[in-house]
Amino acid sequence: MRNENKEVLLEVKNLKKYFKINKGFIRKDVRYVQAVDDVSFKIYKGETLGLVGESGCGKSTTGRTLIRLYEPTGGEIIFDGAEIGGMSEQELKPFRKRIQMIFQDPYASLNTRMTVGDIIGEPLDIHNLASGEARQKRIYELLERVGLSKMHASRYPHEFSGGQRQRIGIARALAVNPDFIICDEPISALDVSIQAQVVNMLEDLQNDFGLTYLFIAHDLSMVKHISDRIGVMYLGKLVELSDSKNLYEKPLHPYTQALLSAIPIPDPEVTRQKQRIILEGDVPSPINPPSGCRFRTRCIYAMDVCAEIEPEFKEVEPDHFVACHLMDQKK
Amino acid sequence: MGERILDVQNLYTSFYTHLGEVQAIRGVSFHLDKGEALGIVGESGSGKSVTSMSVMKLLQHPGKIKSGKIMFKGEDIVPKSSKEMMSIRGDQIAMIFQDPMTSLNPVYTVGNQIMEAMIKHQGLSKSEARKKAVEMLKLVGIPSPEDRVDNYPHEFSGGMRQRAMIAIALSCQPDLLIADEPTTALDVTIQAQILELLKELKDKVNTAIILITHDLGVVADVCSRIVVMYGGLIMEQGSAEDIFYEPKHPYTMGLIKSIPRLDLNERQRLVPIPGTPPDLLNPPVGCPFASRCPYAMQICANEAPKYYDINPGHHAACWLLDPEAPKVEVDTGVKRGGADA
Numbered sequence: 001m002r003n004e005n006k007e008v009l010l011e012v013k014n015l016k017k018y019f020k021i022n023k024g025f026i027r028k029d030v031r032y033v034q035a036v037d038d039v040s041f042k043i044y045k046g047e048t049l050g051l052v053g054e055s056g057c058g059k060s061t062t063g064r065t066l067i068r069l070y071e072p073t074g075g076e077i078i079f080d081g082a083e084i085g086g087m088s089e090q091e092l093k094p095f096r097k098r099i100q101m102i103f104q105d106p107y108a109s110l111n112t113r114m115t116v117g118d119i120i121g122e123p124l125d126i127h128n129l130a131s132g133e134a135r136q137k138r139i140y141e142l143l144e145r146v147g148l149s150k151m152h153a154s155r156y157p158h159e160f161s162g163g164q165r166q167r168i169g170i171a172r173a174l175a176v177n178p179d180f181i182i183c184d185e186p187i188s189a190l191d192v193s194i195q196a197q198v199v200n201m202l203e204d205l206q207n208d209f210g211l212t213y214l215f216i217a218h219d220l221s222m223v224k225h226i227s228d229r230i231g232v233m234y235l236g237k238l239v240e241l242s243d244s245k246n247l248y249e250k251p252l253h254p255y256t257q258a259l260l261s262a263i264p265i266p267d268p269e270v271t272r273q274k275q276r277i278i279l280e281g282d283v284p285s286p287i288n289p290p291s292g293c294r295f296r297t298r299c300i301y302a303m304d305v306c307a308e309i310e311p312e313f314k315e316v317e318p319d320h321f322v323a324c325h326l327m328d329q330k331k
Numbered sequence: 332m333g334e335r336i337l338d339v340q341n342l343y344t345s346f347y348t349h350l351g352e353v354q355a356i357r358g359v360s361f362h363l364d365k366g367e368a369l370g371i372v373g374e375s376g377s378g379k380s381v382t383s384m385s386v387m388k389l390l391q392h393p394g395k396i397k398s399g400k401i402m403f404k405g406e407d408i409v410p411k412s413s414k415e416m417m418s419i420r421g422d423q424i425a426m427i428f429q430d431p432m433t434s435l436n437p438v439y440t441v442g443n444q445i446m447e448a449m450i451k452h453q454g455l456s457k458s459e460a461r462k463k464a465v466e467m468l469k470l471v472g473i474p475s476p477e478d479r480v481d482n483y484p485h486e487f488s489g490g491m492r493q494r495a496m497i498a499i500a501l502s503c504q505p506d507l508l509i510a511d512e513p514t515t516a517l518d519v520t521i522q523a524q525i526l527e528l529l530k531e532l533k534d535k536v537n538t539a540i541i542l543i544t545h546d547l548g549v550v551a552d553v554c555s556r557i558v559v560m561y562g563g564l565i566m567e568q569g570s571a572e573d574i575f576y577e578p579k580h581p582y583t584m585g586l587i588k589s590i591p592r593l594d595l596n597e598r599q600r601l602v603p604i605p606g607t608p609p610d611l612l613n614p615p616v617g618c619p620f621a622s623r624c625p626y627a628m629q630i631c632a633n634e635a636p637k638y639y640d641i642n643p644g645h646h647a648a649c650w651l652l653d654p655e656a657p658k659v660e661v662d663t664g665v666k667r668g669g670a671d672a
Contacts, residue, residue, distance in 0.1 A: 054518035054519065054520060054521075055518055161607050163607065164607075191374040191375055191545065191608075192374060192545055192547075192586060192589060192590060193374060193585060193586060193589050193603065193604035194603070194607070195589070195590075195603075196589035196590070196601035196602065196603035196604070197603040197604075197605070199601055200600065200601055200603055203600075218518065218519070220519070220593060221548075221590065221591045221592065221593040222591055224591065224593055225591035225599075225601070248593065258520060259519060259520060260593070261523075262519045262520050262522065262523035263519055263548065263593055264523075264526070264546070264548030264549050264551060264552040265548055265551065265552075265592065265593060265594055266547035266548045266551050266575065266587065266590060266592070266665070267551055267575055267592075267594075267665050268551045268552075268571040268572055268575055269572075269667065269668070270594060271548065271551045271552045272551075272552065276523060276527070278520075278523055278524055278527055279520045279523075279524070281474070282488040282489075282490055282491070282521070283518075
């Protein structure tokens with residue numbers, strides 16, 4: 001099915017998030033970190049959209065701005081037809097129930113002084129969903145759903161391993177029956193053998209509850225595994241967006257090509273024969289990004305036009321979006 | 332094969348905490364030849380980092396090498412005093428750590444930190460050492476090294492700091508380089524740069540490398556031999572081809588099956604390893620993997636398996652390899668010749 005025929009759950013239009021930094025005496029020189037700059041995409045109902053990129057590319061900031069942990073600097077966030085980007089906290093409350101988040105660090109994201117039962121019960125209290133016995137029942141039900149047991153409810157987070165804590169975080173997110181979950185690097189703090197446990201569980205939950213995921217991660221193999229579509233970010237910009245099979249088979253943006261070629265494959269013969277594109281240098285500073293295309297300083301195909309005009313993010317093939325001047329040349 | 336650089340024999344290392352003895356390594360043996368890259372893989376708590384710290388003799392209190400030998404170029408370094416070790420460390424054995432942010436000294440210039448080892452071990456003068464430091468920075472691919480040599484670590488990016496760390500480690504042309512998760516804190520494109528550099532150095536300078544990592548892709552790329560650790564023991568050891576194409580230990584198979592492959596197209600279901608790693612304060616009597624192993628038999632919980640040789644250089648500690656055990660066939664999905672398919 002073509003994407004345009006699917007139902008859109010979340011649409012992001014020209015989202016911007018700048019962080020202000022002050023420099024110099026009496027803070028005269030105000031500058032901005034352009035963490036997310038003019039990013040637009042849609043997430044369809046029931047799908048998993050992966051967001052990948054290197055550290056500092058703005059993928060986590062995008063996730064946090066969507067759930068309004070950060071105030072957007074500009075642009076629109078349209079969730080199920082309602083513009084939530086500019087809503088007051090009070091107007092937002094019913095939407096908070098529908099959008100939840102799972103965090104990267106299973107150690108820092110659980111309150112060490114609360115029992116697991118209270119951690120999972122807190123969203124129920126805030127949204128007045130259940131109390132007394134019903135609350136207790138719901139907590140037990142959630143614990144069992146994520147592969148823990150009833151008796152864990154009275155324990156504290158420090159008594160659990162990393163993988164178990166991540167399950168607690170997932171149970172907390174599920175407590176309010178959300179439609180949409182933002183998973184911000186949910187497995188990168190876990191051991192390899194535990195990662196697969198959590199990923200399989202996320203897939204099962206999606207099937208059972210019809211959830212929609214935004215899956216943010218830097219591990220491209222895992223993102224490819226879990227996502228229907230993938231967006232690639234570089235220095236605050238979305239540079240390519242496509243369905244995941246197509247993106248891996250036929251990456252169009254030079255950055256995506258380099259990123260994919262850089263990943264070592266766990267198979268000695270395959271990985272040693274692989275052609276690598278080794279990028280020179282490091283990611284430039286988002287305070288003072290390069291003019292035109294932000295990737296041009298590391299791009300092997302950079303042309304004069306790349307420094308002058310910012311490439312437009314457009315659909316070059318059905319459902320395949322790229323922001324690169326090379327696309328115009330090919331035509 | 333070349334000259335034997337390192338031969339670790341039956342090494343035991345424990346941490347004496349107030350809760351009791353944590354037996355982090357319980358009898359580990361492996362060796363390494365000149366110009367070879369050995370990968371040690373395992374999850375957190377498997378003992379892979381403690382192994383490297385034992386070889387460096389950098390264990391922090393309350394950690395102690397309990398018994399065993401570490402033969403470095405034919406000489407046992409376990410009984411050596413810390414003063415004797417100081418003349419070996421940095422000169423003949425060097426190490427790169429996971430976190431390039433915290434392992435460089437912020438108050439000295441990068442150049443100074445590269446020069447330090449050369450002045451100490453090779454008796455170079457300051458100006459000679461500085462010249463060498465610029466050369467080293469050039470070797471590890473830092474642009475305009477003449478200017479960069481006077482920079483402080485905070486002026487370097489993460490990838491450049493890791494390059495500077497490698498420059499320090501290689502400054503005295505060590506016989507053995509231990510890299511403990513050298514790319515874990517780095518982005519993939521920077522990781523590719525560093526791995527390329529390590530491979531180049533191995534071939535050019537002929538340094539023996541121990542690469543410690545949890546990333547099977549990284550070892551497949553760089554290492555010719557692989558040691559798989561779990562619960563303080565070596566579960567399986569062999570050439571990279573043996574480990575990926577003919578794994579004999581259920582833990583190795585489990586690891587390979589639990590990671591998604593970028594180059595495969597069908598959406599596979601991952602096969603996780605159930606449960607969690609053992610507590611080394613009270614290590615299990617039998618095989619440490621028995622409680623998570625899908626093929627566990629009665630004997631596995633009661634008696635630790637011995638090493639069975641599969642072919643020269645490839646052995647695994649698993650009761651399934653005993654002639655009396657039932658035959659188990661497992662398809663991990665990784666096959667020899669997969670590159671052509």
